[in-house]
Amino acid sequence: MSIKPASGNQIKSWKKLSMSKYRKRMNRFLAEGERCVEQILENRKIMVESVLLLDDSTDTGRFRHDEVPAYTLSAHDFGLITDTQSPQGVAAVCVIPDESAAGQLAGTGGLIAAMDAIQDPGNLGTMIRTASWFGATGILLGEGTADPFHPKVVRSTAGATGILPYRKGPLSKELAELEKAGYRTCLLDGGEDAISIKQVKPHQKTVLVVGNEANGISSSLFTNGRIPVRIDGHEEYVESLNAAIALSIGLWHFAG
Amino acid sequence: MSIKPASGNQIKSWKKLSMSKYRKRMNRFLAEGERCVEQILENRKIMVESVLLLDDSTDTGRFRHDEVPAYTLSAHDFGLITDTQSPQGVAAVCVIPDESAAGQLAGTGGLIAAMDAIQDPGNLGTMIRTASWFGATGILLGEGTADPFHPKVVRSTAGATGILPYRKGPLSKELAELEKAGYRTCLLDGGEDAISIKQVKPHQKTVLVVGNEANGISSSLFTNGRIPVRIDGHEEYVESLNAAIALSIGLWHFAG
Incomplete structure (x- = not known):
């Protein structure tokens, strides 16, 4: 050409x-x-x-x-x-590829990564790259999350942009849709009620939610039936894992 | 005060x-x-x-x-x-805390993270943060690696700076020292000869090496007895994992 x-x-x-x-x-x-x-x-x-x-x-x-x-x-x-x-x-x-229609992600039947207000473009791009690597079947971008087509996000995906179907929308609504379709929701969280992710067996229809870099997952998303999961570590010296690291370890665990 | x-x-x-x-x-x-x-x-x-x-x-x-x-x-x-x-x-x-003396890291007897020319300050900081979270016992900073006390690296550690003993030096020499002390060296690598990390059992004295963001681990470090390990994924769409993500999954695996 x-x-x-x-x-x-x-x-x-x-x-x-x-x-x-x-x-x-x-x-x-x-x-x-x-x-x-x-x-x-x-x-x-x-x-x-x-x-x-x-x-x-x-x-x-x-x-x-x-x-x-x-x-x-x-x-x-x-x-x-x-x-x-x-x-x-x-x-x-x-x-820009089209967003998935309502309900369409549920039809993929696999592991879905959901971002709750991920603001750092580098973090978001790395998450998209890792989700593509581990064969997730879709990405949910909750409110307050950076634009996946921002140049910095695209650069951080290292070419993985556009591989996975994605949908933007309020997670409260989107998660409920997935749950109706038989999905189990796991919330990456360091709280006291969380159970070790190692105790949660991989399962086909899982949506794994990662929260904002500073504030974690919105409290309104902790509803009955959802599973808060924790990645154990030395909390006496480090407050938490980086959000992209936590999501990636979760995806690796659930991808089996 | x-x-x-x-x-x-x-x-x-x-x-x-x-x-x-x-x-x-x-x-x-x-x-x-x-x-x-x-x-x-x-x-x-x-x-x-x-x-x-x-x-x-x-x-x-x-x-x-x-x-x-x-x-x-x-x-x-x-x-x-x-x-x-x-x-x-x-x-x-x-x-600035003192560097560990030659041979001192080997004495920690645990999991050591080794960085081969990690140039991105955010990546290096995230690696130090994750290594501290998973209870690594030391950090080796190979030649070409960013300064761990650069303000951007320090910020990315989110306060984990200074928790782990560290040492700077050519990895060829430092790895050989650790191996003499009974350490096993695993090289994070996507090459064809690498074996799936899932097949490598956690082991007390392990040093896990992560390579440069663009070029991977220096070829001179692939010597007999060292184990190239791979984190399986969809290579048809994504070239590789981000270096900090790969190291973190490796640390999570070896920390048991």
């Missing part, structure tokens, strides 16, 4: 993808970095609209696909569209 | 702690953030020289200890000494 210099208008529109408002309006997001772009192209789960390359880059073959036009940008223009301090000179403009 | 306004000279010297050269020269580092400072004060594993507070902060009681003088700073001066975009108005000047 063709490779040609990007136009001023294109650069202007790609630059806007750093802002949530424009990502929604244009239904596009930006993936940055060699590994990330290469993996997204390989996965063929996300529609890539354009590949962007530094105009003096060599060895660009792995970022060129027959169906995807490539554009070259000067180092200055590349700096305008990315928020990385030292951009690697490779990016892709991608189409 | 007293609380008084910081002097210009103090602010000038604390500001330098963002630079590795001055941390070494002054043998001090800066811990930032409420949770981090509170935990460090509570742990009493690190000598805290001074607590720094925003001069209009209320509720500072938990950051005041009898033995530690506190100083107040204006918002402007606080901004000068921290590298956080929105500093929480609490920091501590701490004494």
Whole structure:
């Protein structure tokens, strides 16, 4: 497919993808970095609209696909569209995949990761990467959670963006839907009533909830029948595990 | 203990702690953030020289200890000494704890986490936090690894800085020392020769090595008798796990 210099208008529109408002309006997001772009192209789960390359880059073959036009940008223009301090000179403009409809995640019948107000983009991206690695069947993004198509989140997924079906919505409602469909809800929590995760056997239909980095899981989600689970550790010296670490250990445990 | 306004000279010297050269020269580092400072004060594993507070902060009681003088700073001066975009108005000047002597880590007889060129400060801090949580008995920081007393690393440990004995040095030499003392070395690796970590039983004297974010473990460390271990996942869509996630799952597995 063709490779040609990007136009001023294109650069202007790609630059806007750093802002949530424009990502929604244009239904596009930006993936940055060699590994990330290469993996997204390989996965063929996300529609890539354009590949962007530094105009003096060599060895660009792995970022060129027959169906995807490539554009070259000067180092200055590349700096305008990315928020990385030292951009690697490779990016892709991608189409935001559709959210799953209500009730659709329940139909996957597997392990679902649910994020309750995960604010740090790096944490969220790492969680999506790990959930994809361990074969989760869906992702629930509760209120207060970062935008999964924010450039920093996308970079942290290392190309795992778009692999899993996802849905945004209030967890109170979404968890109830899953439970109606036979799902068991486990809440990652360090509280006194939590039981050691090692005592909870893996089970097909499990949704594992991880809470906000500073405040944990919202108290309104602790309702009857849900299982608060704990990852035991040396609480005398460390207050808690990092949220992405806790979720990942939980996913590893439940993935069997 | 007293609380008084910081002097210009103090602010000038604390500001330098963002630079590795001055941390070494002054043998001090800066811990930032409420949770981090509170935990460090509570742990009493690190000598805290001074607590720094925003001069209009209320509720500072938990950051005041009898033995530690506190100083107040204006918002402007606080901004000068921290590298956080929105500093929480609490920091501590701490004494860098001594490194363990050669051979000393082997004497701990437990699980040791070894980092081979971990460059991302957030990753390194998270690894130290998780190793402390799971009761590792020491940390080895191989060449090319970030400075554990860099402000970003310290912040990511969430107060776990200083809990575990640590040693910096070339891993080739340090691992050989541990092996002489009866340690088994496991290398976290996705290569074809690696065996599933689930097949490797926990064992008292284990050193678990994690490699650089982009390049993995240095090839020179793959010598006879060492065990390359793998955390199985969906490699068709995701290239690898994040390094901190991989180490954490390994530590959880080996901590039993």
